[in-house]
Amino acid sequence: MDTGDVFDPDCPTRVVLDRIGDKWSALVLLCLIGGPMRFTQLRARIGGVTPKVLTQTLRAMEQDGLLTREAFAEVPPRVEYTLTGLGRSLHGPISVVAEWAEDNVHEIMRCREKHARL
Numbered sequence: 001m002d003t004g005d006v007f008d009p010d011c012p013t014r015v016v017l018d019r020i021g022d023k024w025s026a027l028v029l030l031c032l033i034g035g036p037m038r039f040t041q042l043r044a045r046i047g048g049v050t051p052k053v054l055t056q057t058l059r060a061m062e063q064d065g066l067l068t069r070e071a072f073a074e075v076p077p078r079v080e081y082t083l084t085g086l087g088r089s090l091h092g093p094i095s096v097v098a099e100w101a102e103d104n105v106h107e108i109m110r111c112r113e114k115h116a117r118l
Contacts (some may be wrong), residue, residue, distance in 0.1 A: 028067070036070075
């Protein structure tokens with residue numbers, strides 16, 4: 001199987017980088033690593049995401065094979081989102097980036113403030 005080339009502007013790996021580099025996709029992935037969640041649970045846990053953007057993100061992640069959407073025939077209807085094996089394989093890389101962001105947020109903000117004063 002051929003591998004991609006992220007430095008080739010015509011290579012679809014750039015589409016993959018866009019998906020995994022999107023903050024909402026990363027946050028959904030981090031939420032779902034603990035198990036299936038409903039839309040309202042995801043929205044509450046993530047915070048700050050509009051229903052429209054969360055819906056778009058979930059649909060795109062489903063199309064990319066990162067999660068599955070399961071609708072249950074209940075009243076009221078219930079829908080759960082679950083990571084696929086491919087989605088779970090992203091947990092390590094995404095969690096490392098999230099941890100780095102948490103560890104370095106104060107330094108980054110300090111640098112931004114310093115730069116804004118210049």
